[in-house]
Amino acid sequence: MKYKRILLKISGEAMMGDQGYGVDPATVDFIAKEIKEAVSMGSELAIVIGGGNIFRGVEASVKGIERASADYMGMLATVINALALQNYLEKYSIPTRVQSAIEMKELAEPYIRRKAIRHLEKGRTVIFAAGTGNPYFTTDTAASLRAMEISADVILKATKVDGVYSSDPFKDPSAKKYNTLSYIDVLKKGLSVMDSTAISLCMDNNLPIVVFNLKGKGNIRKIIEGKKIGTLIRGDNGTRTKKRH
Ligand code: GTP
Numbered sequence: 001m002k003y004k005r006i007l008l009k010i011s012g013e014a015m016m017g018d019q020g021y022g023v024d025p026a027t028v029d030f031i032a033k034e035i036k037e038a039v040s041m042g043s044e045l046a047i048v049i050g051g052g053n054i055f056r057g058v059e060a061s062v063k064g065i066e067r068a069s070a071d072y073m074g075m076l077a078t079v080i081n082a083l084a085l086q087n088y089l090e091k092y093s094i095p096t097r098v099q100s101a102i103e104m105k106e107l108a109e110p111y112i113r114r115k116a117i118r119h120l121e122k123g124r125t126v127i128f129a130a131g132t133g134n135p136y137f138t139t140d141t142a143a144s145l146r147a148m149e150i151s152a153d154v155i156l157k158a159t160k161v162d163g164v165y166s167s168d169p170f171k172d173p174s175a176k177k178y179n180t181l182s183y184i185d186v187l188k189k190g191l192s193v194m195d196s197t198a199i200s201l202c203m204d205n206n207l208p209i210v211v212f213n214l215k216g217k218g219n220i221r222k223i224i225e226g227k228k229i230g231t232l233i234r235g236d237n238g239t240r241t242k243k244r245h
Helices: 025-040 057-062 067-091 113-121 139-149 183-188 196-205 219-225
Strands: 005-010 044-049 096-100 125-129 154-159 180-182 209-213 231-234
Touching (some): 005 139, 025 044, 025 219, 044 113, 067 125, 096 113, 113 125, 113 139, 180 183, 183 231, 209 219
Parallel strands (some): 005 154, 044 125, 154 209, 180 231
């Protein structure tokens, strides 16, 4: 196994499948099966989930809702997704805990770093909801932050395409796929992988990111096994040596 402790970032849009809105049961069922495969290999899996299938904070702020309020609404959307995903994971007998960065004790545990790590050590999948709990931070940044906090070996960033391209492959047929990239390349070339705060945080801590297509069956398992799937983003000196807490 190349990676043991993994932070999987799933966008809210990934939950909606082709229906364009909300939570598509067949899609979430597929995601749950992919996760089951990863967990049964013995990996420790934490998940950060977005909320764009329910509410897009940035768009709402453009349309007149104050940015901070719009972002809080987006954070609530991630809690809905987290509960949906937990439900599907439990259908496949994956013990799962949801921790929310905004306290709502009736629905989920509050985010407590040490408790999250303990859950992972006990083989439970942990879903981090409500982003970082702060407006102006994306769920990608939440993924980087939580990955650092739990000493993850890698961030798996799930997308609709099979890696990072030089331009949008849906619009530009000459777009070229990168197999590896350095953090600085991503920032300099302005590649839309994650926002710059999220990338910078990974760069400062030398945490590798693998960008991959979630729709590809077995992709998560293959990445964990060390197969070359998607695009690997890392420092110029390769991967880091890491202290585990
Ligand atoms: P251990 O302490 O390692 O045994 O972990 P555990 O999560 O099984 O035990 P705990 O007694 O902390 O939790 C039992 C159940 O209650 C789990 O499903 C938790 O997710 C849930 N739980 C724990 N704390 C909270 C909370 O503050 N709010 C909500 N809604 N659920 C909680």
